[in-house]
Amino acid sequence: MVAAASGSVGGNPVIIIGGGQAAVQLCLALRKQKVATPILMLSEEAEYPYHRPPLSKSFLSGETDEEKLAMRPVSFYETKDVQVKLNTVVSAIDTVKQTVATESAEFTYEALVVATGARPRPLPLDSAYIDDGHLLDGVHLLRDVQHSRAIKSALEEASNVVVIGAGFIGLEFASVASAMAKNVTVFDTADRVMARAVSPDISSWFEQTHRANNISIRLGDSVREIIGDEKVTRVIASSGEELDCDLLVVGIGVLPNVELAAAAGIDCDNGIVVNKYCETSVANVYAIGDCSYHPNSFYSNKMIRLESVQNATDQARVAAGCIAGDKKPYHAVPWFWSDQGEHSLQMAGLSDAADQFVRRAGATDDNFSVFHFSAAKLQSVDSVNSPRDHMLARKLIAEQVSPTPEQAADPEFDLKSLLP
Amino acid sequence: MPKVTFIDADGTRHEVEGKNGISLMEIALSNNIDGIEAECGGSCMCATCHCFIEDDFTAGVPAMESDEDEMLGFTAVDRKPSSRLSCQIKMADELDGIEVQLPSEQN
Ligand SMILES: Cc1cc2nc3c(=O)[nH]c(=O)nc-3n(C[C@H](O)[C@H](O)[C@H](O)COP(=O)(O)OP(=O)(O)OC[C@H]3O[C@@H](n4cnc5c(N)ncnc54)[C@H](O)[C@@H]3O)c2cc1C
Ligand code: FES
Numbered sequence: 001m002v003a004a005a006s007g008s009v010g011g012n013p014v015i016i017i018g019g020g021q022a023a024v025q026l027c028l029a030l031r032k033q034k035v036a037t038p039i040l041m042l043s044e045e046a047e048y049p050y051h052r053p054p055l056s057k058s059f060l061s062g063e064t065d066e067e068k069l070a071m072r073p074v075s076f077y078e079t080k081d082v083q084v085k086l087n088t089v090v091s092a093i094d095t096v097k098q099t100v101a102t103e104s105a106e107f108t109y110e111a112l113v114v115a116t117g118a119r120p121r122p123l124p125l126d127s128a129y130i131d132d133g134h135l136l137d138g139v140h141l142l143r144d145v146q147h148s149r150a151i152k153s154a155l156e157e158a159s160n161v162v163v164i165g166a167g168f169i170g171l172e173f174a175s176v177a178s179a180m181a182k183n184v185t186v187f188d189t190a191d192r193v194m195a196r197a198v199s200p201d202i203s204s205w206f207e208q209t210h211r212a213n214n215i216s217i218r219l220g221d222s223v224r225e226i227i228g229d230e231k232v233t234r235v236i237a238s239s240g241e242e243l244d245c246d247l248l249v250v251g252i253g254v255l256p257n258v259e260l261a262a263a264a265g266i267d268c269d270n271g272i273v274v275n276k277y278c279e280t281s282v283a284n285v286y287a288i289g290d291c292s293y294h295p296n297s298f299y300s301n302k303m304i305r306l307e308s309v310q311n312a313t314d315q316a317r318v319a320a321g322c323i324a325g326d327k328k329p330y331h332a333v334p335w336f337w338s339d340q341g342e343h344s345l346q347m348a349g350l351s352d353a354a355d356q357f358v359r360r361a362g363a364t365d366d367n368f369s370v371f372h373f374s375a376a377k378l379q380s381v382d383s384v385n386s387p388r389d390h391m392l393a394r395k396l397i398a399e400q401v402s403p404t405p406e407q408a409a410d411p412e413f414d415l416k417s418l419l420p
Numbered sequence: 421m422p423k424v425t426f427i428d429a430d431g432t433r434h435e436v437e438g439k440n441g442i443s444l445m446e447i448a449l450s451n452n453i454d455g456i457e458a459e460c461g462g463s464c465m466c467a468t469c470h471c472f473i474e475d476d477f478t479a480g481v482p483a484m485e486s487d488e489d490e491m492l493g494f495t496a497v498d499r500k501p502s503s504r505l506s507c508q509i510k511m512a513d514e515l516d517g518i519e520v521q522l523p524s525e526q527n
Contacts, residue, residue: 051461053461309465
């Protein structure tokens, strides 16, 4: 805990490693909690914090300009007494001396918040790389604004687009590319799209919808080899088929950025291990956002790692509370959204434990939700073009009231009547 | 440029200029007005950009879509008839002089 009283400026700062969603929310939450300690944000990126969700959606399609990506104007940081150092990679943490080191400097912290996020899982294909380990021209990952800018400009010229990975980012990008009349093929080794995240019913609806929009979807298949001397020209599928390709986007998941914390002796697993207060195994060091491996109180304190705006924001508040001396545990229903072309997919809760899926119909075939139950208790809800179901699901799960599967399946039944 | 006045819950007024086509939420953030949080960045997913637009100022304000309507059931301060999500309203000439009341809490 650091000085919470206002006016106690000076002394060592709260240091945040990372300049993403979680970092900004932490600054906001600390100031809202009246923590007056200076804040030092160290980010390896060249830009002030920006929103990532548009990078695979409206920024690529041109609907959102670059200037709208920034989470806050530059003046915000000054107003909030946050010193931001961009292009600054933190290379070591010393938890005994309470310092962090960069190439050229060392900073002492009052409290340290690790918000290093995650990085794209690299494509395990030798042919994707040129000699110096760089990706072959035309092969792209998608995590930061530089990636997205590069893809956006490649899209102008591209005709044959291949996507590896039918997850959220892959399908969002594929939808944008196909709306630009590109020839788009998506590969995934799984037998359905978004297999790790949504119910089979939702997968098959999106698969059909994307196919109807001329996106070719190859399931149970992947790219075996990428061909091209200076630039990708073709790919060979595991099935043996060869396809022309001038733009290849890889979206096969992410790896949490834990190495820095691990090297400092902080416990790491599938992320930096934290308790319900976002505290790591080392005193005065917190971890929040995509890099944190944390318990969720709505699901028997199961340890999970989430990649979502919701989680980054809610964990930022929890860590800020601890630093301000107003310690409150993380208690949040996970939610997420993905816009794919014209369609909106919204998810509330965690579905891993589900043993029963119930479809709730909406006004048309393009509006419905799938309710996931475990032992007849509601676990999570995936909604397609049904914001009302999604919002009700967030409330039902938060209040821990479960409709019966029969009630969920009956569109005439008013789910709202179950809420206190 | 058309003008917008944001009014904090404590009555403090902030008169700022807004570019056409930019949402009221974005105008508030670019002027460092704290009463808007906008966690989801304008995706109509978080309801932390809640505001009130009283009858005197609703002329020219577009009607809400169903997702905004649903999301308004999730605001930190209770919804009122004048409740809107500021990320869903884009600035336009017709809105010149609009007053936007901010709630005391967003989450
Ligand atoms: C293309 C895309 C689309 C998405 N769409 C959605 C969506 O629709 N809905 C949703 O809920 N979520 C979405 N997400 C996920 C969401 O953006 C993330 O969950 C969120 O950004 C996590 O915030 P974070 O601060 O934990 O990590 P990040 O935003 O990744 O920030 C981490 C920061 O730490 C920096 N960093 C890492 N290591 C160091 C170091 N050693 N020194 C200095 N700096 C370092 C990184 O460069 C980065 O700036 C999307 C993500 C992407 C990439
Ligand atoms: S900014 Fe999230 S709903 Fe408006």
